[in-house]
Structures are given as structure tokens and as C-alpha cells.
Amino acid sequence: xxxxxxxxxxxxxxxxxxxxxxxxxxxxxxxxxxxxxxxxxxxxxxxxxxxxxxxxxxxxxxxxxxxxxxxxxxxxxxxxxxxxxxxxxxxxxxxxxxxxxxxxxxxxxxxxxxxxxxxxxxxxxxxxxxxxxxxxxxxxxxxxxxxxxxxxxxxxxxxxxxxxxxxxxxxxxxxxxxxxxxxxxxxxxxxxxxxxxxxxxxxxxxxxxxxxxxxxxxxxxxxxxxxxxxxxxxxxxxxxxxxxxxxxxxxxxxxxxxxxxxxxxxxxxxxxxxxxxxxxxxxxxxxxxxxxxxxxxxxxxxxxxxxxxxxxxxxxxxxxxxxxxxxxxxxxxxxxxxxxxxxxxxxxxxxxxxxxxxxxxxxxxxxxxxxxx
Numbered sequence: 302x303x304x305x306x307x308x309x310x311x312x313x314x315x316x317x318x319x320x321x322x323x324x325x326x327x328x329x330x331x332x333x334x335x336x337x338x339x340x341x342x343x344x345x346x347x348x349x350x351x352x353x354x355x356x357x358x359x360x361x362x363x364x365x366x367x368x369x370x371x372x373x374x375x376x377x378x379x380x381x382x383x384x385x386x387x388x389x390x391x392x393x394x395x396x397x398x399x400x401x402x403x404x405x406x407x408x409x410x411x412x413x414x415x416x417x418x419x420x421x422x423x424x425x426x427x428x429x430x431x432x433x434x435x436x437x438x439x440x441x442x443x444x445x446x447x448x449x450x451x452x453x454x455x456x457x458x459x460x461x462x463x464x465x466x467x468x469x470x471x472x473x474x475x476x477x478x479x480x481x482x483x484x485x486x487x488x489x490x491x492x493x494x495x496x497x498x499x500x501x502x503x504x505x506x507x508x509x510x511x512x513x514x515x516x517x518x519x520x521x522x523x524x525x526x527x528x529x530x531x532x533x534x535x536x537x538x539x540x541x542x543x544x545x546x547x548x549x550x551x552x553x554x555x556x557x558x559x560x561x562x563x564x565x566x567x568x569x570x571x572x573x574x575x576x577x578x579x580x581x582x583x584x585x586x587x588x589x590x591x592x593x594x595x596x597x598x599x600x601x602x603x604x605x606x607x608x609x610x611x612x613x614x615x616x617x618x619x620x621x622x623x624x625x626x627x628x629x630x631x632x633x634x635x636x637x638x639x640x641x642x643x644x645x646x647x648x649x650x651x652x653x654x655x656x657x658x659x660x661x662x663x664x665x666x667x668x669x670x671x672x673x674x
Contacts, residue, residue: 303327303350305343325350329357339368352456370454372413373406375445382448389506397441400425405442410449415460418442422464432464439463472600473607474498481591489572490580495547496570497598500538501605501623504598509577512567513555516548523548525624536624 304326307319323346326335334353338346376398383391404421405413418439425435439461446458474482479498483491497504500523507525516523523544527535540548548569555566558574566574588596602623609619 303354305338305346305350325353327353327357356456368409368411370410370449371406372408372410372442372445373402375410375449376402376406376441378448378452379441379445393437394441397438400430401438401442410446410455411457413459418459418461433466436463436466472596473604474596474600478591478593478596479604482587482593482596485587485590486580487583489570489577490583492547492551493570493577493580494598494601496544497601498604499541499544499547501602501609502536502538503602503624505579507624509568509570511569513552513569514567516552516569518545518549518552521545534624536621538622 305323306326307321308324309317309319312318321341323338323340323343324335325338325346326333327350328334338349340346340349380391380394380398383394388394401421404424405417408417422435422439425438430438440463443458443461446455446461449455450458479494483494486494493504493508496502497508500508502508502525511523511525515525518540521540522537523540524537525535538544551569555569555571555574558566558571562574564574568576570577584598585594588594605623606619609622614622
């Protein structure tokens with residue numbers, strides 16, 4: 302068992318004094334170890350002693366300076382882990398940490414409490430952040446602590462509870478709205494949204510990064526190789542007439558750009574041979590001009606799923622085409638619009654047409670029945 306004690310020391314006058322800071326002493330395989338608890342609270346010192354004893358009992362190395370580790374140091378380790386593993390969500394992490402670090406970065410990791418996390422959530426909500434956005438930020442903070450615990454730099458993390466997400470987007474494009482937005486986009490961006498509208502592929506990571514070696518006009522396919530998608534699975538999409546026409550026109554534009562620049566253009570979608578990195582401003586302006594403000598590019602993914610459902614494509618095949626790994630996520634994208642409900646009611650009304658007039662059992666009373674085939 303370890304012990305707590307207040308060490309004695311001599312001041313500059315040679316007088317013996319008793320320290321107000323508690324020290325702890327415990328035994329490890331290497332022998333007896335003493336260290337300062339850096340606190341005048343006996344309860345806090347005892348808590349530290351129990352942590353040290355627990356680590357020794359579990360065969361874990363004792364981290365003496367854990368109380369000095371800052372949250373921003375945990376964040377740096379998290380970013381290193383993302384880069385080392387080539388995670389595709391590194392941009393999402395950067396955005397999350399841009400909000401987390403101003404609030405927690407200067408804090409000592411062991412001092413962050415559950416109340417601190419609650420306070421952070423309250424601040425972000427007053428700033429207008431959605432629950433989904435806040436959850437991504439909390440997930441980054443939680444992962445940073447988890448990595449520190451796995452590397453045994455820390456032995457605990459504060460409770461980090463996720464918020465309920467009721468703000469699932471339900472946007473999609475009817476054909477006329479899609480055409481209206483496409484007409485108002487700059488010319489180089491029109492084939493990008495056409496491809497996304499048909500395939501439902503992710504624009505930033507799967508469409509804008511597409512190269513010509515993935516397009517096979519002879520086989521009539523476009524494919525993504527394993528490891529290039531969000532779920533790391535490969536994907537193939539057979540060209541529809543609209544998709545084929547789009548890519549053939551883009552091939553002509555690419556050849557023209559190569560003759561003009563004298564350089565090979567590997568990207569399918571580009572601006573005069575230069576890769577398209579982002580077009581949020583152009584997209585926002587086009588949506589406003591088309592009368593559908595607030596739409597996002599990701600709505601094409603939902604639209605493609607709904608179109609596949611309308612076309613009667615089996616769910617297993619549709620998931621392979623759009624790259625959904627789980628049926629639960631796919632079902633979330635299979636959105637029903639008011640137009641779909643209106644069509645369903647019209648079809649139901651068409652079925653209930655045959656009205657049979659039967660002889661009334663009593664004079665003056667008629668019974669009308671209907672039959673649905």
C-alpha cells in the first residue's frame with residue numbers, strides 16, 4: 302500500500318518546516334517511488350495515489366507528468382494519427398479542431414471536466430452550430446483523449462456525451478430545380494453536377510478527384526478503385542445515355558485544354574486543365590438565382606438514391622452503384638417527396654374506379670361498393 306506524507310524541509314534561515322503540498326509514496330517493480338502530488342488537498346493527493354497504485358497493479362507504466370499535458374498536445378497527436386493512417390476525413394477534423402482548440406487547447410487535459418464539455422456545447426449552440434456539427438467536434442475531442450489513453454499518457458478522460466441529432470437533412474433535387482441550378486453555374490462546373498446528379502457519388506472526394514484512367518468508353522463504365530472511396534471499397538457505374546454524353550463532351554474539352562496548355566490533363570473535371578478544388582461560392586450563387594437557396598451539393602446523393610428507388614432498381618444493386626455500405630444509411634437517403642406522395646395517391650385513386658351499383662335491399666336505399674383489383 303502507498304502512503305501520503307507532508308515532507309519536511311529547511312528554509313533559508315535553517316529552520317525546519319513542513320510542506321503544505323502532499324507527497325505520495327508507492328512501490329513499483331523498480332522499487333519505491335516518491336513524487337509530489339502538486340496539491341494541498343489530501344483528497345486529491347489520495348486520488349492520485351490510487352491512480353498510481355492502479356497503474357502498477359495493471360502492469361502499466363506510471364505517467365508522472367500527465368497533469369502537465371495540454372489538450373492542444375492531444376490534438377497534435379490526433380492529427381498525426383490521421384495523417385499516418387491516410388484518413389479521408391482529415392479536412393473534417395481540421396474544421397472541428399478549429400472550434401475545439403480555442404476553447405480547450407490551453408487547458409490541462411486532466412483538468413477538463415464533464416461540466417466543461419457541457420459549457421462548450423452551450424457556447425457552440427449559441428453560435429448557431431447544429432447538433433450534428435457539435436457532435437463531430439466532440440468526437441474529435443474524445444478521440445484525442447482515447448489515443449492518449451491507448452499510449453498510456455493519460456489514465457482517464459472526461460465524460461463526453463453526444464447530442465441527439467434530429468436535424469437530418471432531407472434535401473433532394475427535382476429535375477426542373479436541377480436544370481435551373483445547372484444553367485446558372487459556370488460552364489466548367491456543369492458536367493460536375495450532371496455526373497453527381499446521375500451517380501450520387503460524393504463530389505469532393507469521388508467526383509472532383511476522378512481521373513481519365515477510371516473511365517472506359519469501350520466498356521461503358523466509370524469506376525473507383527478500392528481505397529479511393531470513403532468506405533475503401535471499389536465501385537463501378539455503367540454509363541447511362543446522359544452520363545455518356547456528359548463524359549464524351551468532357552473528353553473533347555479535355556483534349557482542347559491539353560492542346561492549349563501543352564500539358565497532360567489527368568482530371569475528368571477541370572477548369573482549363575486545372576483541377577477543381579472547391580466551388581462553394583459559385584454553387585451558393587447559382588442556388589439563390591435558381592430560387593432554391595440553402596441546397597447543398599450532397600443533396601445529389603439523396604436525389605440519386607431516390608431516382609434509383611423510383612426506377613425499381615433492387616436495393617442491393619443500388620447500394621453498389623452509389624457506394625452505400627449499410628442498408629440503414631441507404632434507407633435514410635431514400636427520401637419520399639410530396640410529389641411522390643401525390644403520385645401514390647393518384648395511382649390509388651386510379652385503382653378505385655369500378656363502382657358497382659347493387660339492388661338495394663329496401664326501397665329508396667342504395668348500396669355502393671368498390672372493388673380494388
